[in-house]
Amino acid sequence: MSKADTAGGPQPARPPSPQYLDWLRRERRDRTMVRVSQLGLLVVFLVLWEALPRLGLINPLFTSTPSTIWPTFLELLKTTPQQASILVHTWATVFATVVGFTAAMVLGIAIAAALWWWANLYRVLDPYLVVLNAMPKTAFVPIFYIWLGATFSIYGMSLAISLFITVLMIYSGFQGIDPNKIKLAQTFGASKWQVLTKVVLPGSVPTLIAALKVNAGLSLVGVIVGEFQSATLGLGYLIQYGSQIFKMNIVMTSITILAIVSSLMYLAIYWLEIVVMRRR
Amino acid sequence: MAGSEAAAPKVELRGVGLRYFGREGETEALQDISLSVAPGEFIAIIGQSGCGKSTLLSLISGILKPTEGQVLVDGQPVTGPTRKVGYMLQQDYLFEWRTILENAVIGAEIQGADMAKARERATQLLTRYGLGQFLHHLPRQLSGGMRQRVALARTLCTEPDVVLLDEPFSALDSQTRIALADEITEILRREGKTAILVTHDIGEAVSMTERVVVLSRRPGRVKSQHAIRYAANGGRPAPFAARNAPEFNGYFNTLWKELEVHVEG
Numbered sequence: 001m002s003k004a005d006t007a008g009g010p011q012p013a014r015p016p017s018p019q020y021l022d023w024l025r026r027e028r029r030d031r032t033m034v035r036v037s038q039l040g041l042l043v044v045f046l047v048l049w050e051a052l053p054r055l056g057l058i059n060p061l062f063t064s065t066p067s068t069i070w071p072t073f074l075e076l077l078k079t080t081p082q083q084a085s086i087l088v089h090t091w092a093t094v095f096a097t098v099v100g101f102t103a104a105m106v107l108g109i110a111i112a113a114a115l116w117w118w119a120n121l122y123r124v125l126d127p128y129l130v131v132l133n134a135m136p137k138t139a140f141v142p143i144f145y146i147w148l149g150a151t152f153s154i155y156g157m158s159l160a161i162s163l164f165i166t167v168l169m170i171y172s173g174f175q176g177i178d179p180n181k182i183k184l185a186q187t188f189g190a191s192k193w194q195v196l197t198k199v200v201l202p203g204s205v206p207t208l209i210a211a212l213k214v215n216a217g218l219s220l221v222g223v224i225v226g227e228f229q230s231a232t233l234g235l236g237y238l239i240q241y242g243s244q245i246f247k248m249n250i251v252m253t254s255i256t257i258l259a260i261v262s263s264l265m266y267l268a269i270y271w272l273e274i275v276v277m278r279r280r
Numbered sequence: 281m282a283g284s285e286a287a288a289p290k291v292e293l294r295g296v297g298l299r300y301f302g303r304e305g306e307t308e309a310l311q312d313i314s315l316s317v318a319p320g321e322f323i324a325i326i327g328q329s330g331c332g333k334s335t336l337l338s339l340i341s342g343i344l345k346p347t348e349g350q351v352l353v354d355g356q357p358v359t360g361p362t363r364k365v366g367y368m369l370q371q372d373y374l375f376e377w378r379t380i381l382e383n384a385v386i387g388a389e390i391q392g393a394d395m396a397k398a399r400e401r402a403t404q405l406l407t408r409y410g411l412g413q414f415l416h417h418l419p420r421q422l423s424g425g426m427r428q429r430v431a432l433a434r435t436l437c438t439e440p441d442v443v444l445l446d447e448p449f450s451a452l453d454s455q456t457r458i459a460l461a462d463e464i465t466e467i468l469r470r471e472g473k474t475a476i477l478v479t480h481d482i483g484e485a486v487s488m489t490e491r492v493v494v495l496s497r498r499p500g501r502v503k504s505q506h507a508i509r510y511a512a513n514g515g516r517p518a519p520f521a522a523r524n525a526p527e528f529n530g531y532f533n534t535l536w537k538e539l540e541v542h543v544e545g
Contacts, residue, residue: 189363
């Protein structure tokens with residue numbers, strides 16, 4: 001019962017030993033090192049990106065430069081192709097991505113639950129799921145455009161890219177639930193529905209978050225690819241447009257915004273994970 | 281044979297057999313098991329690993345259905361899990377996403393019982409087992425022995441008449457298991473439960489229970505039954521005391537021979 005014992009009364013106050021202080025110092029130094037290195041990498045990248053075109057080592061027409069991104073951004077705030085501010089383009093992309101991964105999550109859980117419920121259904125569908133997941137979904141972009149129209153082909157591509165991997169991940173999470181936990185629920189006479197809602201689903205929360213991490217990123221890929229083909233709005237459209245008229249400033253600014261959007265999405269999921277996993 | 285047939289049996293097995301089916305063929309796990317347990321009796325079932333001891337408990341709990349024969353509780357054939365039977369598994373299998381109290385009431389929750397009452401009873405049980413200050417802790421914050429006491433509270437919270445114990449101490453260190461054996465035996469006796477303990481630990485069986493049933497190797501059959509009687513404490517000393525009673529070694533040696541323990545080597 002050691003855990004409870006140590007969790008019990010407070011330890012008698014003792015000054016920390018010199019070795020411990022030394023260890024703390026080294027810990028702090030390591031942490032600072034990592035942060036500084038992370039920042040350093042970004043700085044080196046930006047400096048190279050700025051310096052190489054200026055020194056004439058690469059053609060600025062091809063790469064643009066970081067220093068032009070902010071002015072380009074300000075310019076695009078006022079007017080862009082299709083007369084919408086770049087914020088409207090960004091919002092269109094973010095909205096479609098949220099639609100995409102939300103749909104992938106909801107459908108993914110529902111399909112995985114169905115596969116768990118009917119083992120034979122899984123046995124039938126397993127090869128198809130694996131093949132569908134391995135298929136390059138981007139091959140369907142033109143077809144989706146014809147089938148679903150401008151807006152829904154983007155949602156469709158976002159869903160198509162992220163759905164199958166989500167189903168496979170969540171299903172394997174369901175399979176990974178300790179069968180003895182299910183047996184325990186059954187000793188109390190739990191129905192299959194109760195096993196699903198009281199054991200399998202709550203036990204799979206870490207898997208659900210892992211799936212969310214994967215499919216949020218993939219949904220964004222699907223949206224951008226979909227926008228290449230069909231949109232008159234969105235960052236994917238801006239990238240396509242900018243490269244067609246050889247304005248790398250527009251392309252690079254859009255890509256920079258995409259990088260920021262990805263980071264914010266990552267942060268949001270990271271915080272969700274902390275909040276949810278606090279209960280474990 | 282123990283003289284337990286006088287009262288109507290609480291649990292009765294009549295010619296029970298169980299076969300598992302697989303693509304390679306069928307495996308006979310249990311064969312023609314007949315056994316009856318009187319109300320309030322505490323028996324042990326021992327046998328080597330793989331002899332179908334745990335399967336027998338799954339049959340009594342109604343999770344598995346026998347391929348032959350009948351399982352009766354209170355004279356009624358068992359068709360599925362009932363509230364009369366509580367089952368304590370080899371490990372605690374507490375749900376790590378639920379607090380201790382939420383874990384203890386899961387049975388009531390599944391059975392759709394009155395949750396306010398269940399919470400009250402679970403709190404009472406947990407407090408009695410020395411876990412009163414951990415009600416809202418998560419399982420990972422508890423030690424193995426404490427977790428297994430939560431599992432006991434979870435089993436008893438639904439107020440079963442019959443308690444099945446499937447090597448409930450196997451995951452614990454030896455000191456904790458002996459201490460917990462005392463506690464659990466005392467609790468089960470005080471509450472007048474009918475209990476069936478499955479174990480491969482002869483000492484545990486002899487010290488805790490009133491009758492030991494020996495199963496043969498696969499397919500499991502009832503090989504012999506031994507009534508365990510102690511002179512001390514009206515025949516019911518606590519398990520720890522029983523281990524020091526003069527009768528203990530005799531029973532232990534008899535059962536040791538019965539089990540035909542061979543160490544391959």
